[in-house]
Amino acid sequence: MPEQLGLVGRWVPRNARVITILLVAVATVNSATMGYDSAMMNGLNILPQYKDYFHLNNATTGLNTGAMWIGSFLGALLIQPAGDKLGRKNAILVAACINILGSILTTTAHNIGQFVVGRVFVGIGSELASGPAPALIAEILPAKQRGSVLGLYFTCFYVGSLVSSGINYRAVDISGTWAWRLPSIIQAVPSLLAIALLPFVPESPRWLINNNRSDEAREVIAIIHGNNDVDDPVTVEVFKEIVTVLEKEEQNNPEGPWKAFISTKANRHRLFIVVSFGVMVEMLGNFVISYYLGDMLTQAGITDSKTQLQVNVILSCWAFAIAIAGSLLMDVVGRRVMTLTAIGGMIVTLYIFGGLSKTYGSSDNKSAVYGIVAVIFLFQGFYAWGITPMTSLYPAEFLSYKLRNAGLSIFRTLDSSFGLMASFAMSYAMESLGWKFYIINASWNILFFAAVYFTWVETRLIPLEQVALKFGDLDLNTLHGQSEPEEVDLAAVTEEKSIKG
Incomplete structure (x- = not known):
């Protein structure tokens, strides 16, 4: 008879396959929270019931939307102490509780201040989970399963996004404040599911x-x-x-994780990858498509609002499908090849998009306009293929144990910081530069391509x-x-x- 110690919680299944399924579920619900919130605010900003209740103007609309990024920045700073001191599971539990508190505050908000505070709490909770959850998955699963499951982690961002889009679409028919309160309280559901799943998952x-x-x-x-x-x-x-x-x-590395990052050549190598990847995630051009797709389509000559919304929904479904495929192929193709292919594809498609926008942006040539939309789909496909799965996969893999949560904290802090910066700066850049903006974006992506080619190491099945x-x-x-x-x-x-x- 195999010897068992009986120290793991009695709720934890004694079956590796069941635990793998549970870890996939944990990944899904944690990542879906971030996707739900992003799409929820896009939808709420369209609802007249929401805008009229809070008497929103441009400044307060930006504050409500930006509050999530502020919370994300604060949550990223907590990843290392929470994940290392409390443990991976308890840190996820704390993050879920913070998310629920934020959902309650936004749902019951009677003024703009309470709504913004609730948004900040949601940002803290969502970002805090983005460190310990991938770390837990990486540190439990064997190498042959780790890649696909971790790749699916951030891919499930699209699950929350699509669910939120559907709820907001139906909420527009609700009279009164429940048009925006209902989507706000449903935001707590993924966190409640995470809490329900945690007793069945072992600690790292x-x-x-x-x-x-x-x-x-x-x-x-x-x-x-x-x-x-x-x-x-x-x-x-x-x-x-x-x-x-x-x-x-x-x-x-007898010192703490922060000092350890600069104590050896190997750790400085890891630090460079963390920093460059953290900047890269929001600056490759995907941020523009996620938040300014309407402006891109307008510059390309597609001005009808209904058509723009249809393109947005179809684009989200396309990206989700491609991201799943990319996640499942991570262990077949390899991290470096997939990332280099993705960045190379984004460079080419951004150059093409800039050129087509310049030539046909004010044209009535429908074939050209359809071509521009196809280029947008190709660009988003490249990002979803190689970058979306890598966002949660690669930092959790190449960082050593002592550096893992500190490195994830740096990565997510840079991601949030550049996301916050881009949310304010990109619209002005696009308006001032027009088609030239995409040419410039494609050009700085060449630097990211070089950073990956010369510094990234392959971690497939290791x-x-x-x-x-x-x-x-x-x-x-x-x-x-x-x-x-x-x-x-x-x-x-x-x-x-x-x-x-």
């Missing part, structure tokens, strides 16, 4: 080992890798490898601990040099860390 074995709960970690590893047998050779080997690498990492081999701060002799995992004095390491803390 890496976090458990690092917090002197190695027996519980061994049982989680046995469920995922060793057919529920803690003495199974695969369980023993995986546990040994994790312990060895965590101990080596602590020896190489166990998390072995990714360090790619960066040169770990060698095979160290990785396989210890004979018995029990010989590692985890208690001493934990005690030393607590004294330093």
Whole structure:
């Protein structure tokens, strides 16, 4: 009979496949929260019931919309302390509770101030979950499943977006304030689902080992890798490898995670990737399509509002389908190839879009106009193919355990900061530069292409601990040099860390 320790929560299934399904569900509901909120505000800004109740003008409309970005910035700063101190699961729980509080505040709002505060809380909760949730998935699943599940994490952004669009579409027929209060309270549903799922999901074995709960970690590893047998050779080997690498990492980087980022060449390499990718996510051109599609279509000669809305819905469905395909192919094609293909495609399509907008933007040539719309779909397809899945996948993979939540915090902070900046600056740039804006955007994307080509490492189907081999701060002799995992004095390491803390 396989030996079991019985330390993992009694609600956690003892079946690796069921846990994988549960982790997919956790990924879906957490990411859907962000997508729901983004689409919800776009819809509310159209509703006369919402605009009339708050007596909105351009300034207050911008404040209501920008409050989410402010909250996202604050939430990103909390990713590292919450994820490392509380644990991955508890951090997700806290994020879900903050989201629910924000939904309650916006739903019951009687003035603009309360609505904005609620929006800030929603932003904090949504962004806070975007660190521990991918980390939990990456640190539990084996390499052969990690890529597709993590890729689906941010892909499910479109699920929330499409659900929200449908709710807002029907809410326009509701008289009174429930036209906007109903979408606001439904925003709490994904967070409630996340809370309901968490008891059935184990904690990260890496976090458990690092917090002197190695027996519980061994049982989680046995469920995922060793057919529920803690003495199974695969369980023993995986546990040994994790312990060895965590101990080596602590020896190489005894300081806190923030200082560790600049302490070694390998970590500075990781930091460069985190920073460049964090900037890249909002600056490749997708931000313009997400928030200023109407302006792009107008510049391209498509001015009918109904037609623009139809294009927006079809574009969202197209992006969702392509992002799913990209997620499922991440472990087939590889991270670098997919990202380089995506950026290269976006560079070409932006150049084409700029040229077509200049030539046919004021033309009655329907074939040319359809061609411009097709280029927009191609651009969004490239982004959804290679960038959308990588947003949650790659940072959680290439960062070592100690740097993971700190790096995710940096990544999400830059994402939110440039998103906030772009929300104010892009409209002015598009208005002032016209078709030239897309040419400039395509040109700076060449720098992002070079950054990926020269600095990114391939992590396809590689166990998390072995990714360090790619960066040169770990060698095979160290990785396989210890004979018995029990010989590692985890208690001493934990005690030393607590004294330093």
